[in-house]
Amino acid sequence: MLVLLVVAGLVGATAEAVIARSDDERYRSPGRLVTVAGTDIHLNCTGTGAPTVVLEAGLGEPSLSWADVQSSLDDGLRVCGYDRAGLGWSGAADDGAWTGEEAAAHLAGLLSAAGEQGPYVLVAHSVGALVSREFRQAHPEEVTAMVLLDPTDDEAVRTGGVPTVAVVERRIRGLLARTGVLRWSGEWLVPAVVGDQPPQALLSRLPAAYHPGAIEASLRELRGTVASADHLLRQEDSSWGDLPVTVVSAASASRPQRDAHAALAARSSRGEHVSAESGGHYVHYADPQWVVGLVREAAATAG
Template sequence: MPEISTDSARDTTIESPRPVIARRRSGPRRVGRRLAIVLALLVGAGLTGAGAEAVISQSDDERYPLPGRLVTVAGNGLHLNCTGTGAPTVVLEAGLGEPSLTWADVQPSLDDGVRVCSYDRAGLGWSRGGDNGAWTAEQAAADLAGLLSAAGEREPYVLVAHSVGVLVAREFRQAHPEAVTAMVLLDPTNAEAVRNGGVPPAGVVERRIQGLLARTGVLRWLGEWLVPAVVGDQPPPALLRQLPAAYHPRSIDASLQELRGTVASVEHLLREEDPSWGDLPVTVVSARSATEADRDAHAALAARSRAGQHVSAGSGGHHLHYADPHWVVGLVREAAATAD
């Protein structure tokens, strides 16, 4: 019995530590193998998704036909969608990287009695181009002038612009003051803040991620949930139904170019723009979420005109025309009623 007990003790004290040591040494290897497997699966899924997206997107032109028409401007086909008849002509200018579909809840409610035009800037939505180098609001305004002229859309124009699109509207008014009869500016980009802060790295990263999601098909399949979550307001149903036409990879690349071009754009405006807008009817709207500095900048914009007014939205975030399209329509109708 004592001998059996001794052998048993020897088995316990000598043999049992070996598996423990073996497990400790093999742990990092197992973790490494698992990470490698996960990484391989992610890469495989990304490649598979990118391949599938490349095939599916080839039929997007048939699946999502453009609402308007393509007009050639400076070698690019720009998408212009005009509805309604009458005067003045209301021109809708979207925010940073946004397609013409951003106005889908506004345009149908405006085209009773006036002409209303939305369009996609170069590279965005259904428009071509957008890969000709650095973007500036000045060039975008020149494209808009060429687009309206080539399409035969008549003056005077009521410019309705959102966010970065306000920079384009201001450049258009600066170049063609006689053609603009009123402006409605929705939560404008704060030019001084952009000049002082530069291009936000977070914005660049966000668009690179969006581009990856678009190229791998994630945005196509999950965009109806992702886009509202990123925007913070509920986009128009028409936009969500046509997400692949609104936020395709080329469009997101153009959006990144616009973001990078905002600093040069505001520097040009701050240097060249007229400080006085005379008696031009101007309505500048601050979002409920606007900072105090932004509100001050918006009030200063409105004060450039003796007929300017600064108002604040009562609901929603930055995308005022998503949160309360009927209120925005009312502001635009009031502006259109002042047209000479």
């Protein structure tokens, strides 16, 4: 049985390597590549209007994770999603450690190089909230509102460290990607793993979204979350003034997580803490139209 599994894995890996060579033609990017600090970053901006909404995906997730939200927002708003280095259609990151501070600096460079104008409404999911908070810290005059979906608790991350289970999970994902399992079974496997139904635009392009390089990039991000959380706890402003901020807790969030989210919202005199009524951590998968409403409210308030 072990020999059969090894042989099957080798055959799958060989077939995957051959098929993947034509993925660039088969799965064309919805946006364009913009060079930032020597790396080609995939940026997809749609719609017109102001302020500009910038979508920040969660740990290891591509910009397509926002597909349903973005397609419903770009009527009357400029909406930009992008793939962080190594993810989706973006070029590979350098060999250094990932930090939210560095990712925020890359985002600022991306928006500038692409000619996208502020002010910005930052909409972030999970670990992406660390990046959006670093961006706001560095460019407070350019951020007019924030919507944070089930954001990562920086104190819990700094205390708990990098979870071994999450590392192992991504190693398994990498193996599934390299052997072709994710390509052929991803449309049911990915929803089963995340617990909610991702956008069809993502499911139809899984090999481009979760290729082996992207899995490695997600591991790099995972390992950098502790330092990122620590940097925010040491350097971030404790008060966000009257910045419109909406912090969303998932329906499945624990009491400590909800408390952390409420405290984050309380940093602003115009902060609001709300809870999703259904679904899990991927709030924008479970109820994208509700999220769209929250973002439109934030944009209108900011305007």
